[in-house]
Amino acid sequence: MRHLLGIEDLSREQIERILTTADAMLEISQREIKRVPTLRGRTVINVFLESSTRTRVSFEIAAKRLSADAINVSSAGSSLAKAETLTDMALNLAAMNADLLVVRDRTAGVPQMLSERVGVPVVNAGDGCHEHPTQALLDAFTALQSLGSLEGRVVAIVGDIAHSRVARSDIYAFTKLGAEVRVAGPASMIPLEVEALGVKSCRTIEEAFAGADVIVMLRIQRERIEGALFPSLREYSQTFGLDSATLRLAHPGAIVLHPGPINRGVEISPEVADAEPSRILDQVTNGVAVRMAVLYLLTGGGS
Amino acid sequence: MRHLLGIEDLSREQIERILTTADAMLEISQREIKRVPTLRGRTVINVFLESSTRTRVSFEIAAKRLSADAINVSSAGSSLAKAETLTDMALNLAAMNADLLVVRDRTAGVPQMLSERVGVPVVNAGDGCHEHPTQALLDAFTALQSLGSLEGRVVAIVGDIAHSRVARSDIYAFTKLGAEVRVAGPASMIPLEVEALGVKSCRTIEEAFAGADVIVMLRIQRERIEGALFPSLREYSQTFGLDSATLRLAHPGAIVLHPGPINRGVEISPEVADAEPSRILDQVTNGVAVRMAVLYLLTGGGS
Amino acid sequence: MRHLLGIEDLSREQIERILTTADAMLEISQREIKRVPTLRGRTVINVFLESSTRTRVSFEIAAKRLSADAINVSSAGSSLAKAETLTDMALNLAAMNADLLVVRDRTAGVPQMLSERVGVPVVNAGDGCHEHPTQALLDAFTALQSLGSLEGRVVAIVGDIAHSRVARSDIYAFTKLGAEVRVAGPASMIPLEVEALGVKSCRTIEEAFAGADVIVMLRIQRERIEGALFPSLREYSQTFGLDSATLRLAHPGAIVLHPGPINRGVEISPEVADAEPSRILDQVTNGVAVRMAVLYLLTGGGS
Known part of the structure; x- marks a missing residue:
């Protein structure tokens, strides 16, 4: 593995190797002194040409906890x-x-x-509607923390599947790890060819949630709603939003993931976002560990 | 002390503890190797949602001289x-x-x-017209360098008291440390209830400066002047500006402070800003030490 | 040498001292652990009030590889x-x-x-149309890597000489190191007094390139072309652009430099930019080494 461009390219073994490494990294962030010398004297450059806070900060923290020098480049x-x-x-x-x-x-x-032209490892931190592989890795990592294994588990992904790089990467990651993946959302937001990715396309949230162990709620782009893919935020929320009532459709003990930033009261109600089944902040914590693992493995660690 | 949200919440003992710690920190910045391992592996995040250079840089330098990892988040x-x-x-x-x-x-x-919702220490680096506690701490620290004690000393704060978070924090800090605090400025810029804070409201700069040991000139917001709180910059300068003539109204040996950035020729004349009584650059130097002390104490140092 | 403000102020010995130091620094960036403790605990502040990526990143990497704390200030x-x-x-x-x-x-x-007012060393990282001394130092360093010595060598600088700080600094650096320097460009872009700098002003690229050992192609500001200094980009490119045909006018084995970012197909054709004679990426690599040398020497290293 020379680059991390998408989950589509990875074998199950490669995914598992990253997640096992992340498990070891997670402990570092829980120490009082959250820093190991592993990547001392290495230079990691974060090139963020689309605005971001959490992903950039997560990568920057990951690099620094491994003692790498982190440099930021933004489009501004x-x-x-x-x-x-x-x-x-x-x-x-x-x-x-x-x-x-x-x-x-x-x-x-x-x-x-860039990876084809530049002689250094490239990590995709989100490219258009294509992939966001470290997000999918941290989603899988977080699900595994609760469930132990994803083999035969049911994962429901709800929202604007067609325009979501998170959805695409999650579909690859969860199916490769043995889960049954279902997607749901307004018809205008479900790609026609989605079942070719090995997932089941559901018309309703009821169908998607029945027996689900993991629920991934996608951030809804308000612009897309107003831009006519769906009549109104309120109707979206009533049809495809997650609240404690719709949560009961899922498997008891199901966990809730969201890539953030969340639209409280749109795709997810505050009482679910802040309660027990939500693993949203665990995802953020795990994101640093997963990114530490990726930086480590791609700069030659463990080889 | 779990957070530093304002000086209003602090006891005199807490203020003095920070200033004593800052005294030890000051020496670190005078070394050739300005770095101690105290906060190695700690992560300090500067969330600056209002534009700033000096305060953000001061906190960033403070964190780095203690070997913490400093991460910047801005609104842009x-x-x-x-x-x-x-x-x-x-x-x-x-x-x-x-x-x-x-x-x-x-x-x-x-x-x-945020401090009520988030499980980590929060330092207020300036919030609207409320408080700017590290500025007041560095002001007190700088005054104490010259005067030894503030007990019974006279501090005059001049400018737009009503809209200044520096003024509010300074009033709390200097009164708690035993000083007599006077405020002066155009009537439209003096809050009605200001004397309830234990300060004396003065009509003229003469009244405020008589026997003053410490003069704090506030930055005047040009927008506020043009926005009709005061007729003109020139008139403001003539009535409430500090120059060598008005400085003579104060106690001989009085020192001059300013939170910066200064408007040369508006609230302060260049010949005062750059001369002996001005401690403006000492304030900046001391700011790093005070912030090092705050970072150290709030992350468990000394406990 | 207390500051680095321009090449005009430097003696040949001072230039050579920086380049010799850079030679030692170059090796550090080729190590797996690219970090030496030389400037540990020193604070280097990059004040970039004009947008830049590569120069700011180059200085930031240079500081970090010497273990200095690097702080960025931008106008935004x-x-x-x-x-x-x-x-x-x-x-x-x-x-x-x-x-x-x-x-x-x-x-x-x-x-x-600033250097006259502020008591710390100042490095000019590019000021208007004046100088860009570290660019000239890395250009000279790169030329010396190929040629061994610049004594008696011919250097041709092509483009908007009048508005280029790189051209000014390069002229000083290459002439001080013993080279014969020629400039060429549209008449509107050649300063009248340029020969007073000890260079030869050429009317055509043929005249400038005849027997040249080093070709420096300047970035053309598209705004300047549209702004009437020259009729069109296409005509500029045909008259003063470098491609494999015009390259053959130079000395066999001549090297090509460019300060970047390049306008592919305007001042330089892609087949030259990406081929053997181009040293453009070597310049970038050498830039870090030259800046490490400058930071080291100005903060008291080697004295």
Whole structure:
């Protein structure tokens, strides 16, 4: 594994290896001194060309807890304003002897393209509607914490499946780990070919949640709603939102995941977001561990 | 002391403990190698949702000189653009095992609100017109450097008292440390209830400065002047500005403080800002030491 | 040498001392653990008041590889929005016991002005149309890697000489190191007095390239072209662009430099930019080493 561009490319063994490594990393963040010398003197550059707080901070913390030097590049105030090509910028960062580039971009395929041109490992931190592999890895990690195994478990993903890189990466990750994956959402938000990915497309939340062990609620883009993919936020919430009533449709003990930031009262009600079945903050904690594992493995750790 | 939200909440003993600790920290910044391992492996996140250079840099340097990992979050390019609630963002940062959040916001009460929801220490780095406690601590620290004690000393604070978080925090700090505090400014800029804070409200700069040992000149917001709280910058400057003539009204040897950035020629004349009685750059130096002390004490140092 | 404000001020010996030091620094970035403790506990502040990615990242990496604490200040979100003077901001940063300020600004002379007011070393990272000394140092370093010596060698600089701080700094650096320097570009882009700098002004690229050992292609500002200094990008490219045909006018084995970011197909064709004679990515690698050398020497290293 030279890059982490998407879950689609990974074998079950590769996914499991990352998750096992993340398990060891998790403990580091619980220490008083949350820092190990593993990547001392390595240079990790976070290239975030789409706005982000939590993912950038998560990668930055992951790098620093491994003692790497973390450098941030954002689109604001960057030379991209000067019409530089992305590839040229990445080649430049690599030429400064960077050890790894973390790349987020609005356009699907940008991390892949850079990985083919630049001689250093590239981690996709979210590219357009394509993939967000570290999100899926932390989702799987969080589900495994509660369930022990995903073999034969039912995972329901609800929301704008068609435009969600999280949904795509989650579908790959959960199916590769042996789960049965169902998706649900307004018809305009379900890709026609989705069942080719090995998932079941459900018309209603009732159908999707029946016996589900893991519920993944996607963030709804308010712009998309107003942009006519769905008549109104209120109707979306009533039809596809999660609250304590709809939660009862799932398996008792089912857990709730959300990639954040959450729209309280839209796709998820506050009383579910803040209560027992929600693993939303565990996901955030685990995200640092998963990213530490990815940085470690891609810079030659464990080989 | 679990958080630092304002000086109003602090006892004299707590203030003195921070200042004594800052005294020890001051020496670290004077070494060639300005770094001690005290907070190695701790994660300090600076959440600056209102633009700032000096305060953010001061906190960042303070964290780094204690060997903490410092992470910056600003409103530009953050997920707050996605309408995330502040509390959710702070809960996320805490879930990444942050050890302390430093928070600046345009709205009074935001650090307090976050401190009640988030399980990590919160430091208020300025919230609306409410408080700016580390500024008051560095002001007191700087005054004590010159005067030894504030008991019975006279402190005059001049400017837009009503809208100044520095003024509020300074009033609490200097009165708690035993000083007599006077405020002066245009009538539209003096809160009606100000004397309830234990200070004397003065009509003129002459009255405020008579026998004063410490003069605190507040930054005047040009927008507020043009916005009709006062007729013109020139008139403000002539009535409430500090120059070498008005300085002579104070006690010989009086010192001059200013939270910066200064408006040269408006609230303070260049010949005073750059001369002997000014302790403006000492304040900046001391600010790093005071913030090191706060970070140290709130992350469990000395307990 | 207390500051690095421009190449104009440097003697040949000083230039050679920086380049010799950079040679030693280059090896550090090739190690697996790219970090030496040389500047541990030193505070380097990058004040970039003009947008930049590569130069800021290069200085930040240079500081971190020497174990210095690197702090970034940009114009976005800074207190300069509050009309603070640049000098006051720099005085503040120095008062926080910074060890060195790296300054980029749109206005020529700003680093010089700050160096006269602020008691810490200042490095010019590009000021208006004046100088960009670390760029010239890395250009000279890269040329020396290929040529061994610049004595008697021919260097051709092509583009908007009049508005290029890189051209000015390169002219000083290459002539001081013994090279014959020629400049070429549209008449509107060649300063009238350029020959007073000891260079030869050429009308055509043929004249400039004849027997040249080093070709420096400047980035063309598209705004300047559209702004009537030259009729069209296409005509510029045909008259003063570098491609494999025009490259053959130079000395066999001539190397090609460019300060980046490159406009592919405008001042340089992709087949030259990405091929053997191009040293563009070596320049970037060497830039980190040259900046490490400058930080080291100006903070008292080697004295």
